[in-house]
Structures are given as structure tokens and as C-alpha cells.
Amino acid sequence: MAALVGVHNWKFSIFVAILVYAKLQGIPDDLYEAAIMSGATKYQQFRDITLPYIKNVLFITVLLRGLWNFNMFDLIWVATNANPIDSLVTLPVYAYKIGFQFQELGKSNAVATTLFVVLSVVGIIYFKTAKPSQEVRVE
Known part of the structure; x- marks a missing residue:
């Protein structure tokens, strides 16, 4: 069973990667520049800028993966x-x-x-x- 789940996840991993990558490309650079000027660490940039921008895409991909697995x-x-x-x-x-x-x-x-x-x-x-x-x- 674990092998089938692994194969199924591998089969659709590129779909998830493309969606997340496309959303990451839409994040404005000026947000990161402002965060650097404010002295934010990489973790803070990820938590406060990147994650809020990609959370909807992550939610959609988790939902779709769940439906496809079902x-x-x-x-x-x-x-x-x-x-x-x-x-x-x-x-x-x-x-x-x-x-x-x-x-x-x-x-x-x-x-x-x-x-x-x-x-x-x-x-x-x-x-x-x-x-x-x-x-x-x-x-």
C-alpha cells in the first residue's frame, strides 16, 4: 500500500511543484526588499511574505490531492x-x-x-x- 501511495504522489508531484512555483513568481520583489531593509531574517520573510502568498495554492493542491487519492x-x-x-x-x-x-x-x-x-x-x-x-x- 505504501508503494502505491508513493507512486501516486510521485505521479502528481510535478503538478504541485508547477502551481507553487507559478504562485512564487507572482510575489512582488519590493516586499522582500522592504523586509530586508527592516532587518527581517529569511525565516521571517518566509513566514510573513512567502507563506501568506502561497497558502491558497497549497490549500487547493492539498484538496485536489485528497480528492484524487480518494x-x-x-x-x-x-x-x-x-x-x-x-x-x-x-x-x-x-x-x-x-x-x-x-x-x-x-x-x-x-x-x-x-x-x-x-x-x-x-x-x-x-x-x-x-x-x-x-x-x-x-x-
């Missing part, structure tokens, strides 16, 4: 030769197995609907708590 199907199916052991069964794998292998379409539909509801609630909570900035900086 929906992991392909990696488990391929790594276990379409016969996952019980400890590797996620909801999408379970819905597939009971729907297509055991022909219990009602149970499969219930599992898929539950998965949809849970992921929708997480998405709604995110959009209610996230406050996107309306500020546009023109240089």
Missing part, C-alpha cells in the same frame, strides 16, 4: 492485476467490482452515488471557506 482506481487496478486485495480496495474499485464482477448494480450505484455526494460536499466546503482575492496588481 478516487484512485487505475493505479490499484494495474498494480494488482485487476485483483486487489481487501486492504487496497477504494470506493471506485469496490463499485466496479460489485457492479461488473458480481452484477449487483444497485449496490454499485449506491457506492458511486455516495462517492459523488462525499466529494461534492468536500468541494462545496472548499468553495465556501476559500476567499479568492479580488486584488489585481498592475506594474
Whole structure:
């Protein structure tokens, strides 16, 4: 299981790196210059300038990674030769197995609907708590 989680995280690590790097490029240099003039240490610059600027991107990437991990199907199916052991069964794998292998379409539909509801609630909570900035900086 740990190997699958590691492979899955490695698969999407470049996505997270690109998002964070893009957000870091948007931090104005004058903020760092003012912090240096004020005598701020590198840690204080990170805590007071960098982290507040990238926290929304970090929150989004953690949310997306959680949703993608919740929906992991392909990696488990391929790594276990379409016969996952019980400890590797996620909801999408379970819905597939009971729907297509055991022909219990009602149970499969219930599992898929539950998965949809849970992921929708997480998405709604995110959009209610996230406050996107309306500020546009023109240089």
C-alpha cells in the first residue's frame, strides 16, 4: 500500500511543484526588499511574505490531492492485476467490482452515488471557506 501511495504522489508531484512555483513568481520583489531593509531574517520573510502568498495554492493542491487519492482506481487496478486485495480496495474499485464482477448494480450505484455526494460536499466546503482575492496588481 505504501508503494502505491508513493507512486501516486510521485505521479502528481510535478503538478504541485508547477502551481507553487507559478504562485512564487507572482510575489512582488519590493516586499522582500522592504523586509530586508527592516532587518527581517529569511525565516521571517518566509513566514510573513512567502507563506501568506502561497497558502491558497497549497490549500487547493492539498484538496485536489485528497480528492484524487480518494478516487484512485487505475493505479490499484494495474498494480494488482485487476485483483486487489481487501486492504487496497477504494470506493471506485469496490463499485466496479460489485457492479461488473458480481452484477449487483444497485449496490454499485449506491457506492458511486455516495462517492459523488462525499466529494461534492468536500468541494462545496472548499468553495465556501476559500476567499479568492479580488486584488489585481498592475506594474
